[in-house]
Amino acid sequence: MDQELINQAEGALLDLNGVFYVDETLAPGAREAVAALRAANLPRLYLTNTTTRNLDSLYRMLRDLGLPAEKSEILSPPQAAVLYLRTLGKPRCHLLLREELKKDFAEFPVSHVNPDVVVIGDIGDRWNHAIMNQAFQMVMYGAKLVALHKGRFWQVDNELRLDIGAYVAGLEYAAGHEAIIIGKPSPDFFRMALQSLGTSAEKTVMFGDDIEMDVGGAQRVGMKGVLVKTGKYRPEQEVLSSVRPDGFLDSIGDLPRLLEGRGR
Amino acid sequence: MDQELINQAEGALLDLNGVFYVDETLAPGAREAVAALRAANLPRLYLTNTTTRNLDSLYRMLRDLGLPAEKSEILSPPQAAVLYLRTLGKPRCHLLLREELKKDFAEFPVSHVNPDVVVIGDIGDRWNHAIMNQAFQMVMYGAKLVALHKGRFWQVDNELRLDIGAYVAGLEYAAGHEAIIIGKPSPDFFRMALQSLGTSAEKTVMFGDDIEMDVGGAQRVGMKGVLVKTGKYRPEQEVLSSVRPDGFLDSIGDLPRLLEGRGR
DSSP states (O other): OOHHHHHHOSEEEEOOBTTTEETTEEOTTHHHHHHHHHHTTOOEEEEOOOOSSOHHHHHHHHHHTTOOOOGGGEEOHHHHHHHHHHTTSSOOEEEESOHHHHGGGTTSOBOSSSOSEEEEOOOGGGOBHHHHHHHHHHHHTTOEEEESOOOOEEEETTEEEEOTHHHHHHHHHHHTOOOEEOSTTOHHHHHHHHHHHTOOGGGEEEEESOIIIIIIHHHHTTOEEEEESSTTOOHHHHHHOSOOOSEEESOGGGHHHHHHHHTO | OOHHHHHHOSEEEEOOBTTTEETTEEOTTHHHHHHHHHHTTOOEEEEOOOOSSOHHHHHHHHHHTTOOOOGGGEEOHHHHHHHHHHTTSSOOEEEESOHHHHGGGTTSOBOSSSOSEEEEOOOTTOOBHHHHHHHHHHHHTTOEEEESOOOOEEEETTEEEEOTHHHHHHHHHHHTOOOEEOSTTOHHHHHHHHHHHTOOGGGEEEEESOIIIIIIHHHHTTOEEEEESSTTOOHHHHHHOSOOOSEEESOGGGHHHHHHHHTO
16 A cells, blocks of 8 residues: 555554454564554554443453553444434433443433334344344334444354344334444544544545444545455445545555554 | 225226135125126236235135135236246356245255245245344345235234335345336236236226225336225325325225116
């Protein structure tokens, strides 16, 4: 990728899964990349669509993987969702979330009868017709549909797996009601990240393996987007997409060399 | 509705569920409507998106409800799907269908590994993540997605229930691949019905309770569409839809009076 892009960067947004690790296994060069980012003193924020862990759990996982980060350097959809829900007052929520994550939403009253909001996150393999039909009826009776993200699939062990976007899209179609998408590629989510970094959009670079969510999402708010060719990256998606990344990395392991060039 | 529309009609397409019966309970005036259609000698075809029964079973149900029809007067998506699949040669199929319906697809080899086609029909309450993920992966590996219909919901006991369209839309979104929709509102399905009736589009009237599927679908191939205000009909859907029905019936029980006016 273009050395100039890195030279001019004043901040970095970093996708996690597929870039720094895949399926909780460290990506080659990931530790060195983090060390180089620290050494370069470049403000950075991990911007992840992970909805299976809360902030504490993400923090511990990064530490255990040898990728130390402050909690203030991590932004994930559950945190942003809580901020969004607060703007609605004290909405009664129906939470399609893992138990661990439900704790982060404890300030909102739970309701399974005519809730104000249906929050869709990750419930792993538990999706079934009863859950879908119940959420559908709630939305038909007036609940807002709030989705932590609308990812199409992710990659595990060289296999593509269906992500929650299928269920979000299915409910949107059936209820004729567009969901509020919290995570990437939502512009609000990227703007929240920018505010946390304190950098300007045009001098902030997003690094991610998803051409639409990471690269397209970043570009739509005026940032630069770099496609990292690991994780769920597939050459054919690049061909099919209308998004044109500002740069490419074969892996995050290539970042230290580029950051080194920055000083010169 | 306009008497003129009925006077000029040379053929009638009739939705079943929500118009002639709701949840297998006969609608008031349904028998009289069938008798009046016969007496008027108006060519007619039941055009239904039902995917829970095969032709034999539909035929027996109509007979048992006192709505006698020839088998040649019934067209449902499974019949049309078999005709479509034949145009592909002998595709290897993964069938998401009820056991009863699978028999109607017996001519096609079944494959759960890299099938040529994933056929989505009704599997009742059995939808779950394993089924969705498997279908998604098949489509990602090149299988065509063929859906018997893409209905959003239907009505049972005054309750709206999620229909298979949610799962079709979800798979389309995740796989980035548009499904081939067999049933209403597919223009091919309406044209097949017209061919069976032997009438011209502009003198054929579709009667149904779904403003998009029945009325909109019929109008798109040049037919007239009459909205019957029973079954899943809700006034708000009429307001939200861009479809403008050519006529309205409070119930199918109003048809005899209109057909009587025809002779005059």
